[in-house]
Amino acid sequence: DVKVTQSSRYLVKRTGEKVFLECVQDMDHENMFWYRQDPGLGLRLIYFSYDVKMKEKGDIPEGYSVSREKKERFSLILESASTNQTSMYLCASSLGGYNEQFFGPGTRLTVL
Amino acid sequence: GQQLNQSPQSMFIQEGEDVSMNCTSSSIFNTWLWYKQDPGEGPVLLIALYKAGELTSNGRLTAQFGITRKDSFLNISASIPSDVGIYFCAAANAGNMLTFGGGTRLMVKP
Numbered sequence: 001d002v003k004v005t006q007s008s009r010y011l012v013k014r015t016g017e018k019v020f021l022e023c024v025q026d027m028d029h030e031n032m033f034w035y036r037q038d039p040g041l042g043l044r045l046i047y048f049s050y051d052v053k054m055k056e057k058g059d060i061p062e063g064y065s066v067s068r069e070k071k072e073r074f075s076l077i078l079e080s081a082s083t084n085q086t087s088m089y090l091c092a093s094s095l096g097g098y099n100e101q102f103f104g105p106g107t108r109l110t111v112l
Numbered sequence: 113g114q115q116l117n118q119s120p121q122s123m124f125i126q127e128g129e130d131v132s133m134n135c136t137s138s139s140i141f142n143t144w145l146w147y148k149q150d151p152g153e154g155p156v157l158l159i160a161l162y163k164a165g166e167l168t169s170n171g172r173l174t175a176q177f178g179i180t181r182k183d184s185f186l187n188i189s190a191s192i193p194s195d196v197g198i199y200f201c202a203a204a205n206a207g208n209m210l211t212f213g214g215g216t217r218l219m220v221k222p
Contacts, residue, residue, distance in 0.1 A: 004154075043155075043200070043212045058209070090154050099143045099204050103154035 003027070004104035006091055012110045019078040021107050023091030032074035033092040033101060034058075034066060043090065048098075049074055081111045115139055118201055118213035126221050131188040133216045135201030144177050144184040145202040145210070155200055159186070193220050 007022035025032065033048040035058075045058030047066040055066050063085060067075045074093075078085055088108050092101040118135045125131060135144070143162055147155035159170050161177035161184060168175055172189045184201055201213040 009152075040214075042214050045209055048209070092154075097204075097206065098209055099145065100157060100160055101210060102157060103147075106152070106154045108152075 004091055004093055004102055006089075006104040006107050008107050009105060010108050010110075012112065013078075013081050014112055015082060017078075017081050017111075019081050019109065019111075021076040021078075021089055021091075021109070023074045023076070023093075023104055024072055025074075025093040025102070026072065027093070027095070027102075028071065029093035029095050029102075030071075031094045031098060031101075032068065033094075033098075034064075034074065034076045035090045035092065036060070037088040037090055037106070046076065081109075083111050085109065086111045115211050116201055116203060116213035118199075118216050120216060121214065122217040122219070124219045124221065125191055127191060127193060129191055131191055131195070131218060132185065133187075133199060133218075134183060134185045135203075135213045136183040137203060137211075138182065140181040141203035141205055141211075142181070143204045143206075144175070145204075146173075146175050146184070146186050147200040147202060149198045149200065149215075151197065158199075188218075191218075191220050193222055196220050 004025045034046040035043045049055045049068040065077045090106045091104040094101045145160050146158045149155040159175040165179045166177040174187045176185045198215040200215045202210045204210045
């Protein structure tokens with residue numbers, strides 16, 4: 001089975017802090033994704049990566065950056081956290097196409 | 113914004129009842145997926161559909177890819193308490209990102 005793990009289940013940070021969310025997948029998938037999930041807004045794509053060191057903006061990239069130095073690891077970075085970035089963050093990966101995505105358990109981030 | 117409309121938004125049913133939910137779009141898609149999200153967890157892929165008209169089962173779950181390519185349906189037979197969660201539909205065309213529906217929240221009364 002595909003396993004996607006995220007570094008933290010719950011995280012509390014202060015406004016202005018730099019925040020790193022880590023995601024690791026163990027099935028040699030080419031594609032990795034970062035979403036945020038908010039009540040009433042569903043899942044929104046922040047960034048995705050189709051190869052090592054390659055990244056593309058999703059629907060809501062503002063205030064975020066990403067890093068993919070190794071195939072199995074995709075990091076989401078909040079350069080200066082703000083309260084409106086309080087959310088559930090979900091990482092996903094897929095093998096060839098972008099369709100069958102497998103999700104991690106999520107990180108619930110609270111920015112105070 | 114979201115292009116997939118899921119209904120109903122929530123359902124509260126008795127254990128043992130069958131459940132039906134659907135997902136519609138004004139656009140045509142070549143792939144339809146159904147995910148379930150347990151409280152506090154990430155979505156888990158339940159069923160993937162790749163052909164218009166296709167009917168696929170996974171245990172008590174059955175999903176269909178609508179013949180018009182603009183909709184999909186998920187049925188759960190003989191619901192049990194662990195069916196509780198949010199069910200999401202998602203759809204895509206080749207080379208494009210997934211579009212997600214807003215989810216159907218299912219609650220089961222023992």
